[in-house]
Amino acid sequence: MGCVKLVLFFMLYPFLCQLAFSSSLPHLCPEDQALALLQFKHMFTINPNASDYCIPLNPSTLSWNKSKDCCSWDGVHCEKTTGQVIELDLYCSGLQGKFHSNSSLFQLSNLRWIDLSYNDFSGSLISTKFGELSSLTHLDLSLSSFTGLIPAEISHLSKLQVLSISSDDPYGLRLGSYSYELLLKNLTQLRELDLDFVNISSTNPLNFSSYLTTLRLSHTQLRGVFPERVFHLSNLQYLYLSSNSLTGPIPSNVSGLQNLQYLDLSSNYLNGTIPSSIFSLPSLKYFDLSNNSFSGKIHQFKSKTLFYVILKKNQLQGPIPKSLLDQQDLQILILSQNNFSGQIASAICNLKALMLLDLGRNHLNGTIPHCLGEMSMVSILDLSNNYLSGTINTTFNAENLLLIINLYGNKLKGKVPASLINCRYLEFLDLGNNELNDTFPSWLGGLPGLKILSLRSNKFHGPISDSRTNNSFAQIRVIDLTSNRFSGNLPVSLFENFQAMKIIGEKSRTREYVADYYPGNYANTLIVTTKGLDLELPRVLNTEVIINLSRNRFEGYLPSIIGDLVGLRTLNLSHNGLEGIIPASLHQLSVLESLDLSSNKIGGEIPQQLASLTFLAVLNLSHNHLVGCIPRGKQFDTFENSSYQGNDGLCGFPLSKDCGGDYGVPLDDEEEEGDLICWQAILMGFGCGLVIGLSIIYIMLSTHYPVWFSRMVVKFEHKIDTRMKRY
Numbered sequence: 124m125g126c127v128k129l130v131l132f133f134m135l136y137p138f139l140c141q142l143a144f145s146s147s148l149p150h151l152c153p154e155d156q157a158l159a160l161l162q163f164k165h166m167f168t169i170n171p172n173a174s175d176y177c178i179p180l181n182p183s184t185l186s187w188n189k190s191k192d193c194c195s196w197d198g199v200h201c202e203k204t205t206g207q208v209i210e211l212d213l214y215c216s217g218l219q220g221k222f223h224s225n226s227s228l229f230q231l232s233n234l235r236w237i238d239l240s241y242n243d244f245s246g247s248l249i250s251t252k253f254g255e256l257s258s259l260t261h262l263d264l265s266l267s268s269f270t271g272l273i274p275a276e277i278s279h280l281s282k283l284q285v286l287s288i289s290s291d292d293p294y295g296l297r298l299g300s301y302s303y304e305l306l307l308k309n310l311t312q313l314r315e316l317d318l319d320f321v322n323i324s325s326t327n328p329l330n331f332s333s334y335l336t337t338l339r340l341s342h343t344q345l346r347g348v349f350p351e352r353v354f355h356l357s358n359l360q361y362l363y364l365s366s367n368s369l370t371g372p373i374p375s376n377v378s379g380l381q382n383l384q385y386l387d388l389s390s391n392y393l394n395g396t397i398p399s400s401i402f403s404l405p406s407l408k409y410f411d412l413s414n415n416s417f418s419g420k421i422h423q424f425k426s427k428t429l430f431y432v433i434l435k436k437n438q439l440q441g442p443i444p445k446s447l448l449d450q451q452d453l454q455i456l457i458l459s460q461n462n463f464s465g466q467i468a469s470a471i472c473n474l475k476a477l478m479l480l481d482l483g484r485n486h487l488n489g490t491i492p493h494c495l496g497e498m499s500m501v502s503i504l505d506l507s508n509n510y511l512s513g514t515i516n517t518t519f520n521a522e523n524l525l526l527i528i529n530l531y532g533n534k535l536k537g538k539v540p541a542s543l544i545n546c547r548y549l550e551f552l553d554l555g556n557n558e559l560n561d562t563f564p565s566w567l568g569g570l571p572g573l574k575i576l577s578l579r580s581n582k583f584h585g586p587i588s589d590s591r592t593n594n595s596f597a598q599i600r601v602i603d604l605t606s607n608r609f610s611g612n613l614p615v616s617l618f619e620n621f622q623a624m625k626i627i628g629e630k631s632r633t634r635e636y637v638a639d640y641y642p643g644n645y646a647n648t649l650i651v652t653t654k655g656l657d658l659e660l661p662r663v664l665n666t667e668v669i670i671n672l673s674r675n676r677f678e679g680y681l682p683s684i685i686g687d688l689v690g691l692r693t694l695n696l697s698h699n700g701l702e703g704i705i706p707a708s709l710h711q712l713s714v715l716e717s718l719d720l721s722s723n724k725i726g727g728e729i730p731q732q733l734a735s736l737t738f739l740a741v742l743n744l745s746h747n748h749l750v751g752c753i754p755r756g757k758q759f760d761t762f763e764n765s766s767y768q769g770n771d772g773l774c775g776f777p778l779s780k781d782c783g784g785d786y787g788v789p790l791d792d793e794e795e796e797g798d799l800i801c802w803q804a805i806l807m808g809f810g811c812g813l814v815i816g817l818s819i820i821y822i823m824l825s826t827h828y829p830v831w832f833s834r835m836v837v838k839f840e841h842k843i844d845t846r847m848k849r850y
């Protein structure tokens with residue numbers, strides 16, 4: 124949200140400056156109007172949190188003071204000769220409270236200009252009395268928590284040039300189909316119409332004023348055939364019709380839109396080819412046709428003014444047109460989820476202003492252009508799910524700004540390029556599902572901001588060497604190495620460094636995504652195995668905390684240090700050659716949702732303490748050498764047989780094998796004391812990693828030794844654990 128605010132601040136800066144301006148006019152303000160304004164002021168409290176969007180807040184009404192002329196109050200402007208209040212500019216004023224229809228505002232009958240946007244009128248209805256302010260040329264009630272039906276009386280305001288009543292709540296505001304028609308018919312002077320998120324649910328937009336420069340009707344439930352008339356509005360600069368149910372093609376001749384700068388028709392059901400006349404519009408900067416059903420090839424771009432081209436999620440085909448790569452000002456290029464084919468021309472590196480390049484999910488082949496790593500402005504690079512082959516043969520510039528690199532799902536061979544270490548801002552690296560053949564690139568730990576690393580489904584091999592360097596991988600939250608050929612012990616020293624996993628992040632409330640502050644709705648998807656399924660996360664939540672080392676050749680023991688990674692939500696170590704026992708320290712993973720240790724050689728009992736993991740939704744311990752009684756209570760009462768199958772020594776619910784009557788009776792203290800001495804050497808050995816101790820325990824665990832023994836082991840592991848913590 125912080126970044127959204129910042130972006131908004133810069134976008135709105137000119138307007139904020141305008142707000143700060145206050146006229147120093149002679150004392151002319153009529154007393155009754157000053158009084159009406161003060162009454163209006165007192166209807167509301169000032170809450171700096173009234174709107175999420177306002178930075179800085181401009182609490183104009185605080186300056187309203189009887190002892191001064193009202194024409195000098197912030198946000199109030201008077202007619203020069205008569206002193207009548209004609210403008211009220213209370214954008215982002217922090218006003219909070221109900222806006223009643225008896226509001227004294229309606230006494231200011233000479234008002235021409237009202238801007239009450241970005242306040243919080245707490246679900247108030249829009250009063251029909253706005254329709255009586257017949258001098259109004261400018262009415263802005265946007266994003267101020269008005270709800271309900273927009274009164275038809277608004278269409279009486281025939282002098283209106285600007286009407287803005289947008290919302291951000293799809294269920295907030297409605298405009299009757301009839302009122303909409305009236306509005307379009309009667310407001311013949313309209314220049315700007317903004318009804319984003321107002322439920323209009325009309326089929327046929329009718330007459331639009333030919334003066335229109337801005338038309339914003341996104342998320343308005345408009346449906347039916349595309350309103351052709353819109354494409355003959357020669358003054359139009361901004362056209363936003365996204366997220367409706369418009370159908371049909373775009374008319375073939377749109378050459379009339381000589382002034383069009385912003386065109387957003389995304390998320391409709393438009394089809395047919397994209398008419399070539401669009402690519403010649405002389406002023407077009409922003410072009411978003413994503414999430415429709417456009418097909419065919421795209422034509423040569425003749426206009427050289429483009430900043431944004433977003434054609435994601437259509438059925439476009441053919442090569443990426445060369446003319447697109449001549450757009451010197453292009454900052455955002457998103458062509459993902461189409462059928463584009465052919466190679467990525469190295470001319471793409473001529474796009475010096477490019478910040479976001481997303482060509483994912485197409486049929487592109489050939490190699491990655493060698494010059495790609497030299498594109499100094501690119502911060503998101505997504506070439507995932509294509510047929511790219513060869514090595515990742517590029518050298519990443521020392522000055523690059525890359526934040527996200529996604530090359531998932533290609534046919535890339537060779538090694539991880541060493542120059543990746545130059546990507547000092549990198550947060551997301553997905554090289555999964557390729558044919559890379561390398562050892563673990565532990566040097567990636569030197570990237571200070573790396574949060575998500577996926578090397579899944581490649582031919583990585585060998586042990587994961589100790590990287591004792593402090594701060595290595597300190598920010599990592601998701602590490603996915605599944606389906607490779609890694610071997611040796613689990614990387615304890617790596618786990619020790621995972622500082623970000625040692626914190627429990629809030630899940631539901633922190634709604635921060637890695638790429639959230641990027642325009643064009645870029646969504647960096649990530650395939651993760653969580654809750655037993657391969658899922659595609661459409662946008663990667665910063666609070667996702669996952670370790671997946673499954674389907675490798677890891678061996679040795681599960682280190683208890685995993686219990687320190689208390690932020691973990693998914694832990695998958697399945698399909699390896701792990702042995703030893705399940706460390707009781709895992710009970711510290713209090714937000715763990717999915718635990719998969721299946722298909723290893725793990726023995727011992729399931730630690731009873733795991734019953735305290737109240738978020739655990741998926742547990743798979745199948746195909747190990749576990750013994751003893753399955754813990755009872757909480758989540759453990761919900762798991763089924765399949766969580767445990769292939770462990771001959773397990774008993775208790777949900778298995779049919781009973782644990783026997785005397786199970787669970789506490790051991791006699793003296794007996795325990797005796798055992799303590801007897802087994803201490805071995806168990807201390809376990810704690811210190813002595814090979815002899817381990818192998819004895821391993822033999823004991825992997826054969827059918829008595830249940831009491833494994834309970835002892837668990838107990839001792841816990842004891843050693845707590846003792847080691849204490850000192």
Ligand SMILES: *[C@@H]1O[C@H](CO)[C@@H](O)[C@H](O)[C@H]1NC(C)=O
Pocket residue numbers: 170171172
């Ligand atoms: C505004 O929000 C902040 C942070 O969420 C909170 O601490 C503060 O109490 C809020 N202020 C009001 C007046 O609601």
Ligand SMILES: *[C@@H]1O[C@H](CO)[C@@H](O)[C@H](O)[C@H]1NC(C)=O
Pocket residue numbers: 188189190
């Ligand atoms: C109004 O202005 C006068 C003089 O400038 C000042 O003394 C007084 O405190 C102000 N009142 C309010 C409510 O701000």
Ligand SMILES: *[C@@H]1O[C@H](CO)[C@@H](O)[C@H](O)[C@H]1NC(C)=O
Pocket residue numbers: 223224225226
């Ligand atoms: C305006 O109406 C509201 C509710 O309809 C009422 O609570 C309030 O007292 C009224 N204010 C005035 C000044 O009449």
Ligand SMILES: *[C@@H]1O[C@H](CO)[C@@H](O)[C@H](O)[C@H]1NC(C)=O
Pocket residue numbers: 278279280281305309
């Ligand atoms: C249309 O505008 C005219 C003024 O131009 C006004 O008199 C009339 O009431 C308006 N009609 C409707 C239905 O709002």
Ligand SMILES: *[C@@H]1O[C@H](CO)[C@@H](O)[C@H](O)[C@H]1NC(C)=O
Pocket residue numbers: 293294297322323324344
């Ligand atoms: C929009 O309005 C129509 C008709 O008034 C209604 O059927 C529909 O549910 C509304 N949609 C939303 C998102 O409120």
Ligand SMILES: *[C@@H]1O[C@H](CO)[C@@H](O)[C@H](O)[C@H]1NC(C)=O
Pocket residue numbers: 308329330
């Ligand atoms: C649209 O406007 C034109 C000219 O202003 C007028 O002739 C026509 O009847 C209007 N159509 C509708 C449906 O209002």
Ligand SMILES: *[C@@H]1O[C@H](CO)[C@@H](O)[C@H](O)[C@H]1NC(C)=O
Pocket residue numbers: 376377378379380
């Ligand atoms: C397209 O429309 C423009 C005016 O909107 C017109 O001047 C031009 O001749 C038309 N072109 C074609 C090929 O019909």
Ligand SMILES: *[C@@H]1O[C@H](CO)[C@@H](O)[C@H](O)[C@H]1NC(C)=O
Pocket residue numbers: 366367368389390391392414
């Ligand atoms: C695509 O557009 C349809 C129709 O407007 C909408 O329902 C859907 O949510 C959109 N999908 C995305 C990913 O925006």
Ligand SMILES: *[C@@H]1O[C@H](CO)[C@@H](O)[C@H](O)[C@H]1NC(C)=O
Pocket residue numbers: 370371394395396
């Ligand atoms: C566009 O969609 C309509 C149905 O909405 C269909 O009848 C028409 O054939 C489609 N046209 C193309 C070119 O796909």
Ligand SMILES: *[C@@H]1O[C@H](CO)[C@@H](O)[C@H](O)[C@H]1NC(C)=O
Pocket residue numbers: 464465466488489
């Ligand atoms: C790329 O795909 C095209 C067909 O789309 C094929 O003709 C061409 O040989 C392929 N090139 C490479 C390098 O695989």
Ligand SMILES: *[C@@H]1O[C@H](CO)[C@@H](O)[C@H](O)[C@H]1NC(C)=O
Pocket residue numbers: 493513514516
């Ligand atoms: C990498 O690309 C450069 C420049 O295109 C080329 O000369 C070199 O042979 C390539 N190396 C590999 C291993 O493909």
Ligand SMILES: *[C@@H]1O[C@H](CO)[C@@H](O)[C@H](O)[C@H]1NC(C)=O
Pocket residue numbers: 560561582
């Ligand atoms: C990986 O590369 C090495 C040589 O660097 C080669 O010996 C080995 O066969 C390759 N492994 C696979 C699975 O391709």
